[in-house]
Amino acid sequence: MQQTMQDLSVTRKQIDAIDTEIVNLFVRRMACADEVAAYKAEHHLPVLDRSRERELLAKRASMVPEDLRGYTQVLFQLLMEASRNRQSEALGANGESVERIAAALESSPELFPSEAYVACQGVEGAYQQIATDRIFKHANISYFDTFDGVFRAVEEGFCSYGVVPLENSTAGSVTQVFDLMMKHKFHIVRTCRLKIDHNLLAKPGSGLESIRHIYSHEQAINQCGDFLGSLKGVSVHSCENTAVAAQMVAESDGADIAAIASRSSAEIYGLDALAKNVQDQGNNYTRFAVIAKDLVIYPGADRSSLMIVVNHEPGALYKVLAKFYDLDINIIKLESRPIPDRDFEFMFYFDVQCPAAAPEFLTLMRSLEDACEEYRYLGSYSEIV
Ligand SMILES: C=C(O[C@@H]1C=C(C(=O)O)C=C[C@H]1O)C(=O)O
Numbered sequence: 402m403q404q405t406m407q408d409l410s411v412t413r414k415q416i417d418a419i420d421t422e423i424v425n426l427f428v429r430r431m432a433c434a435d436e437v438a439a440y441k442a443e444h445h446l447p448v449l450d451r452s453r454e455r456e457l458l459a460k461r462a463s464m465v466p467e468d469l470r471g472y473t474q475v476l477f478q479l480l481m482e483a484s485r486n487r488q489s490e491a492l493g494a495n496g497e498s499v500e501r502i503a504a505a506l507e508s509s510p511e512l513f514p515s516e517a518y519v520a521c522q523g524v525e526g527a528y529q530q531i532a533t534d535r536i537f538k539h540a541n542i543s544y545f546d547t548f549d550g551v552f553r554a555v556e557e558g559f560c561s562y563g564v565v566p567l568e569n570s571t572a573g574s575v576t577q578v579f580d581l582m583m584k585h586k587f588h589i590v591r592t593c594r595l596k597i598d599h600n601l602l603a604k605p606g607s608g609l610e611s612i613r614h615i616y617s618h619e620q621a622i623n624q625c626g627d628f629l630g631s632l633k634g635v636s637v638h639s640c641e642n643t644a645v646a647a648q649m650v651a652e653s654d655g656a657d658i659a660a661i662a663s664r665s666s667a668e669i670y671g672l673d674a675l676a677k678n679v680q681d682q683g684n685n686y687t688r689f690a691v692i693a694k695d696l697v698i699y700p701g702a703d704r705s706s707l708m709i710v711v712n713h714e715p716g717a718l719y720k721v722l723a724k725f726y727d728l729d730i731n732i733i734k735l736e737s738r739p740i741p742d743r744d745f746e747f748m749f750y751f752d753v754q755c756p757a758a759a760p761e762f763l764t765l766m767r768s769l770e771d772a773c774e775e776y777r778y779l780g781s782y783s784e785i786v
Pocket residue numbers: 434437448449450451453454457480481482484485488
């Protein structure tokens with residue numbers, strides 16, 4: 402045992418000596434990066450030179466035994482990233498997102514607006530409306546048939562804000578909304594986490610045993626699978642919104658139809674609750690995003706969202722995730738969606754937890770621009786409950 406410890410201390414001494422050489426060489430390499438930065442500044446060249454990096458990686462890998470090639474590539478990728486970050490700092494070359502974040506942090510108002518024109522999907526009584534009234538004190542709501550309509554209303558300036566659902570704790574992501582994010586230009590300025598209690602609503606006088614058709618939004622149907630499964634001889638139909646379903650039931654003649662919707666929909670459309678809290682999980686929450694056209698970062702923003710497309714090659718997503726890990730930035734949501742018309746290429750949506758003004762967040766933004774094929778910063782915000 403003692404013999405082994407001695408051997409180890411001898412080897413560790415060698416490692417210490419090697420590391421001293423590596424550190425000295427690293428300092429020299431970074432000094433070269435400073436010279437390169439000065440040259441690039443003078444000749445108006447960008448920091449990143451992909452072809453030089455590719456060539457360098459291949460050469461360094463060819464200099465080592467085959468079983469060390471992978472490690473060598475990782476090491477030099479890291480060295481080049483440090484060198485690029487150093488150059489960007491020296492050049493004040495922050496990249497577009499960092500510039501936009503800095504400008505937004507400086508110019509954004511102190512307070513989140515209390516009055517606003519807001520676009521929502523559905524009709525009065527929809528969960529988006531309930532979330533909107535939680536977020537804004539006085540919201541003037543325009544209703545649209547589709548989520549696409551909400552995105553367009555914001556993009557075209559018809560409404561200052563839009564409220565869309567992102568995900569539910571029982572049924573998962575609202576994939577339709579994530580797909581629309583690829584199509585539209587918008588920013589996220591706030592999120593809201595709302596407890597959702599579903600009710601089975603029917604016209605006064607209808608009994609549960611007479612119900613044959615139940616209408617609701619697909620998400621709500623998915624959140625109430627156990628309850629719906631327990632009913633016999635009932636067919637379930639999806640429609641565009643829970644409150645639209647409630648309105649339809651109120652306007653129908655049939656005593657055999659019901660809707661799964663909010664309690665406030667019952668009041669608005671004069672329906673009775675045949676069953677309350679019919680969701681599978683008592684703790685049923687939905688997160689909503691407030692979208693706006695321009696980037697505005699209100700004080701206290703401690704979450705950010707990004708959309709990333711990486712190259713179609715092994716390790717591409719790993720390299721992006723490693724950056725989050727290196728900077729100790731927590732990922733609170735990761736969603737992937739196929740990109741239309743591309744052969745199994747995916748858009749990755751990230752929510753991260755980190756104050757927008759934190760240096761590590763700005764470093765992340767700077768380095769993602771180099772690492773991704775496409776990259777969109779969607780905004781920084783706080784979440785209300
Ligand atoms: C140092 C340079 O800048 C960047 C960093 C590199 C490196 O650290 O080796 C290589 C290419 C560039 O992306 C350079 O252009 O040579």
